[in-house]
Amino acid sequence: xxxxxxxxxxxxxxxxxxxxxxxxxxxxxxxxxxxxxxxxxxxxxxxxxxxxxxxxxxxxxxxxxxxxxxxxxxxxxxxxxxxxxxxxxxxxxxxxxxxxxxxxxxxxxxxxxxxxxxxxxxxxxxxxxxxxxxxxxxxxxxxxxxxxxxxxxxxxxxxxxxxxxxxxxxxxxxxxxxxxxxxxxxxxxxxxxxxxxxxxxxxxxxxxxxxxxxxxxxxxxxxxxxxxxxxxxxxxxxxxxxxxxxxxxxxxxxxxxxxxxxxxxxxxxxxxxxxxxxxxxxxxxxxxxxxxxxxxxxxxxx
Amino acid sequence: xxxxxxxxxxxxxxxxxxxxxxxxxxxxxxxxxxxxxxxxxxxxxxxxxxxxxxxxxxxxxxxxxxxxxxxxxxxxxxxxxxxxxxxxxxxxxxxxxxxxxxxxxxxxxxxxxxxxxxxxxxxxxxxxxxxxxxxxxxxxxxxxxxxxxxxxxxxxxxxxxxxxxxxxxxxxxxxxxxxxxxxxxxxxxxxxxxxxxxxxxxxxxxxxxxxxxxxxxxxxxxxxxxxxxxxxxxxxxxxxxxxxxxxxxxxxxxxxxxxxxxxxxxxxxxxxxxxxxxxxxxxxxxxxxxxxxxxxxxxxxxxxxxxxxxxxxxxxxxxxxx
Amino acid sequence: xxxxxxxxxxxxxxxxxxxxxxxxxxxxxxxxxxxxxxxxxxxxxxxxxxxxxxxxxxxxxxxxxxxxxxxxxxxxxxxxxxxxxxxxxxxxxxxxxxxxxxxxxxxxxxxxxxxxxxxxxxxxxxxxxxxxxxxxxxxxxxxxxxxxxxxxxxxxxxxxxxxxxxxxxxxxxxxxxxxxxxxxxxxxxxxxxxxxxxxxxxxxxxxxxxxxxxxxxxxxxxxxxxxxxxxxxxxxxxxxxxxxxxxxxxxxxxxxxxxxxxxxxxxxxxxxxxxxxxxxxxxxxxxxxxxxxxxxxxxxxxxxxxxxxxxxxxxxxxxxxxxxxxxxxxxxxxxxx
Numbered sequence: 018x019x020x021x022x023x024x025x026x027x028x029x030x031x032x033x034x035x036x037x038x039x040x041x042x043x044x045x046x047x048x049x050x051x052x053x054x055x056x057x058x059x060x061x062x063x064x065x066x067x068x069x070x071x072x073x074x075x076x077x078x079x080x081x082x083x084x085x086x087x088x089x090x091x092x093x094x095x096x097x098x099x100x101x102x103x104x105x106x107x108x109x110x111x112x113x114x115x116x117x118x119x120x121x122x123x124x125x126x127x128x129x130x131x132x133x134x135x136x137x138x139x140x141x142x143x144x145x146x147x148x149x150x151x152x153x154x155x156x157x158x159x160x161x162x163x164x165x166x167x168x169x170x171x172x173x174x175x176x177x178x179x180x181x182x183x184x185x186x187x188x189x190x191x192x193x194x195x196x197x198x199x200x201x202x203x204x205x206x207x208x209x210x211x212x213x214x215x216x217x218x219x220x221x222x223x224x225x226x227x228x229x230x231x232x233x234x235x236x237x238x239x240x241x242x243x244x245x246x247x248x249x250x251x252x253x254x255x256x257x258x259x260x261x262x263x264x265x266x267x268x269x270x271x272x273x274x275x276x277x278x279x280x281x282x283x284x285x286x287x288x289x290x291x292x293x294x295x296x297x298x299x300x301x302x303x304x305x306x307x308x309x310x311x312x313x314x315x316x317x318x319x
Numbered sequence: 320x321x322x323x324x325x326x327x328x329x330x331x332x333x334x335x336x337x338x339x340x341x342x343x344x345x346x347x348x349x350x351x352x353x354x355x356x357x358x359x360x361x362x363x364x365x366x367x368x369x370x371x372x373x374x375x376x377x378x379x380x381x382x383x384x385x386x387x388x389x390x391x392x393x394x395x396x397x398x399x400x401x402x403x404x405x406x407x408x409x410x411x412x413x414x415x416x417x418x419x420x421x422x423x424x425x426x427x428x429x430x431x432x433x434x435x436x437x438x439x440x441x442x443x444x445x446x447x448x449x450x451x452x453x454x455x456x457x458x459x460x461x462x463x464x465x466x467x468x469x470x471x472x473x474x475x476x477x478x479x480x481x482x483x484x485x486x487x488x489x490x491x492x493x494x495x496x497x498x499x500x501x502x503x504x505x506x507x508x509x510x511x512x513x514x515x516x517x518x519x520x521x522x523x524x525x526x527x528x529x530x531x532x533x534x535x536x537x538x539x540x541x542x543x544x545x546x547x548x549x550x551x552x553x554x555x556x557x558x559x560x561x562x563x564x565x566x567x568x569x570x571x572x573x574x575x576x577x578x579x580x581x582x583x584x585x586x587x588x589x590x591x592x593x594x595x596x597x598x599x600x601x602x603x604x605x606x607x608x609x610x611x612x613x614x615x616x617x618x619x620x621x622x623x624x625x626x627x628x629x630x631x632x633x634x635x636x637x638x639x640x641x
Numbered sequence: 642x643x644x645x646x647x648x649x650x651x652x653x654x655x656x657x658x659x660x661x662x663x664x665x666x667x668x669x670x671x672x673x674x675x676x677x678x679x680x681x682x683x684x685x686x687x688x689x690x691x692x693x694x695x696x697x698x699x700x701x702x703x704x705x706x707x708x709x710x711x712x713x714x715x716x717x718x719x720x721x722x723x724x725x726x727x728x729x730x731x732x733x734x735x736x737x738x739x740x741x742x743x744x745x746x747x748x749x750x751x752x753x754x755x756x757x758x759x760x761x762x763x764x765x766x767x768x769x770x771x772x773x774x775x776x777x778x779x780x781x782x783x784x785x786x787x788x789x790x791x792x793x794x795x796x797x798x799x800x801x802x803x804x805x806x807x808x809x810x811x812x813x814x815x816x817x818x819x820x821x822x823x824x825x826x827x828x829x830x831x832x833x834x835x836x837x838x839x840x841x842x843x844x845x846x847x848x849x850x851x852x853x854x855x856x857x858x859x860x861x862x863x864x865x866x867x868x869x870x871x872x873x874x875x876x877x878x879x880x881x882x883x884x885x886x887x888x889x890x891x892x893x894x895x896x897x898x899x900x901x902x903x904x905x906x907x908x909x910x911x912x913x914x915x916x917x918x919x920x921x922x923x924x925x926x927x928x929x930x931x932x933x934x935x936x937x938x939x940x941x942x943x944x945x946x947x948x949x950x951x952x953x954x955x956x957x958x959x960x961x962x963x964x965x966x967x968x969x970x971x972x973x974x975x976x977x978x
Binding site: 537538539541542543544545546547548549552557560561564634635636637640 | 697699727728729730731732735736738740743744745746747748750757758761762790791793794
């Protein structure tokens with residue numbers, strides 16, 4: 018067929034913006050992402066100014082005016098969220114917990130993102146045996162029951178926040194790695210990578226100078242989701258009694274409430290706030306990830 | 320057929336890998352390699368028996384082979400605390416975990432998939448504005464916290480359901496089947512299963528909805544409309560059927576992370592399953608029992624994964640038919 | 642003379658976009674004679690696909706018919722209730738999409754998808770549907786044994802044959818093919834067009850074939866309708882329009898191959914691009930690119946003038962067409978001013 022085609026209509030030229038700035042601007046236009054950022058900022062501020070925000074020492078037993086221990090006090094001016102059954106101020110514990118949440122969340126997120134990205138990069142770039150081995154490893158990691166593993170780790174080693182972080186990193190990297198890997202596979206075929214190879218750049222150089230920058234946004238995306246998982250895991254581990262006893266965390270508060278029969282007593286002021294705080298921080302991670310995803314993989318709608 | 324066999328081979332490989340990791344984990348941890356199986360709590364006779372059965376004075380690689388062989392025969396060692404074979408202890412807990420897990424999963428996924436598909440047709444309505452954030456909140460909430468709330472409301476405040484355990488104390492049954500199917504058991508099952516379901520439904524709901532929304536823009540859906548097929552047929556027979564695929568994939572990927580949560584639900588409701596057994600075993604440093612419980616939980620997970628893989632192959636002909 | 646199967650009268654279709662309301666189709670009129678293939682030709686964005694889709698009654702979410710009539714077998718569909726249009730879908734008016742891969746449901750067997758229309762729209766029984774499916778496969782040159790396979794197991798050309806089989810399943814009065822061979826490679830294109838042409842002759846089908854490729858139109862269609870920027874600029878029998886174009890746009894395009902049988906010459910591209918339909922120009926839409934521009938072309942929008950025997954053209958200088966055509970053959974005419 019003599020392929021004589023009608024000329025296509027010219028498309029309007031796009032605005033040549035710096036991609037990063039444009040992406041940031043788009044994220045800020047999404048109300049959910051903004052909400053997420055607000056929550057994170059609040060969390061950081063509360064954690065930094067925890068000492069000033071707390072009304073009492075969270076571990077100290079409080080007493081009432083009549084000299085008795087202030088057990089199970091309801092919400093009042095003195096105790097903003099009431100007290101535990103041992104007379105500790107719930108509100109102050111909640112504030113103290115933010116520190117733990119931030120620390121666990123951030124370190125775990127960084128670990129998962131780092132490990133997942135590293136594996137994804139190596140797997141995608143070098144392919145072959147390395148790829149096959151790493152992907153099998155991913156399958157095995159996904160087959161290990163998550164919480165039981167963390168519990169065993171915490172139980173047999175010392176009960177330590179770092180165990181949670183390590184466990185989260187060890188078992189949650191596959192999802193990140195898989196996505197990074199497929200992205201690397203796409204980037205690998207691009208012209209500038211070929212050009213770099215032709216000019217004799219070493220593999221490592223290509224990997225870190227050319228491929229990595231295209232991958233980092235994805236890393237960030239999966240990192241934000243990992244924050245939520247880490248906090249939830251730490252809470253669960255604390256709940257079953259293997260949490261770090263030297264730290265107050267929201268998970269610890271919930272465990273404390275549970276074993277102290279706060280449920281049968283209906284002490285909502287005790288076990289509702291920590292759960293709500295966890296929900297807020299985790300959902301912020303979801304929203305941020307969703308917002309970042311919209312920017313990274315915009316769905317083309319006509 | 321080839322597809323099923325490939326998936327089975329893959330599962331066996333993963334099982335072997337997990338079992339090996341388990342072996343290393345428990346040998347490396349307590350410091351003394353014998354401590355994984357022997358303890359002063361066991362009688363002298365039992366100690367010698369285990370020593371022989373597991374070849375604990377042999378080199379590590381021999382122990383490994385013996386360990387695998389024992390595993391195949393169901394010999395998981397002797398529980399320090401209960402002084403019975405680990406398998407016997409696990410045997411009674413296994414059905415409880417299976418029933419809880421499967422009940423929770425079925426409720427969650429049927430509800431999630433149907434609601435997600437329905438919600439996709441309700442773009443921009445109040446239902447969407449309420450249900451989507453609510454589903455997100457259930458995904459962001461700690462599983463045990465959901466359980467705690469349900470427990471407080473329905474067991475303590477309203478008193479409709481028992482607050483823990485799988486059977487009321489003092490009840491006697493003629494057989495396992497009778498016990499499981501009794502009204503008493505079901506009443507005890509409701510809250511923990513509901514907790515698990517509430518926790519799990521967020522994923523299928525949100526994923527089904529977002530996949531449907533995308534698929535409804537796909538060309539084959541437009542073609543279906545041009546063919547004049549009924550809206551019902553288009554939404555369910557074509558769109559939903561295709562939307563199921565990513566949901567099944569996500570389910571498989573999330574199994575390890577979400578079902579491990581059985582552990583906390585069983586703790587909240589004192590449900591006598593493998594999770595609760597594991598927690599107790601770890602707390603008591605009962606290594607053989609902990610190892611056995613962990614192994615069984617992993618096995619259940621791997622089998623579930625295999626089933627999901629096969630289901631996916633059945634649903635997506637592009638995977639099972641060359 | 643039999644009445645036409647389809648009479649499109651002054652059809653207008655609007656899209657709601659972020660830039661406001663865009664009239665993608667503005668007063669389009671043409672007719673489809675019974676038993677003929679009408680080639681609807683134009684470049685991307687001229688509105689031809691929108692016109693084609695509007696006949697099926699399934700438009701994009703943001704589009705709506707703003708005016709005009711679609712008279713199918715004597716009955717206007719635009720004015721009729723949706724129910725009537727629904728009735729006609731596939732039974733009377735069917736559609737061959739551009740890319741059959743994306744238009745077939747990937748999780749069901751091909752046979753099942755054929756049976757679906759036969760049973761649910763055609764009222765056949767399972768058994769009747771089964772035998773009719775085999776018949777259809779034979780018609781398009783596919784082996785009926787392959788009815789049990791899945792879409793991904795077919796090649797591109799075969800899938801287009803499936804699309805044709807699907808479109809013919811219920812013996813429709815009108816078949817609309819939207820770029821049916823664009824996604825295929827050149828050799829397969831020829832084969833599929835042959836299938837279409839043969840079937841059309843055998844079954845006396847009435848067809849609208851939408852394409853941007855003039856050679857496709859030259860190969861199969863009896864009549865040509867040329868669209869530009871949402872308007873019809875020229876209609877007529879294929880031979881006449883291609884050998885003796887009367888609209889400058891068509892002249893510019895046929896310049897590329899003055900002779901139907903010879904290979905493509907150097908393309909002399911028409912300088913410029915179509916107007917933005919969000920704010921259409923006041924005069925002739927082709928004015929900015931027309932080498933034969935007169936002052937009134939920029940202020941007066943030429944209406945389509947009928948020239949007898951189904952021939953029409955929308956150009957102020959239509960009477961001088963023969964002279965213009967001669968000048969159009971020189972590449973100097975088309976160089977930007």
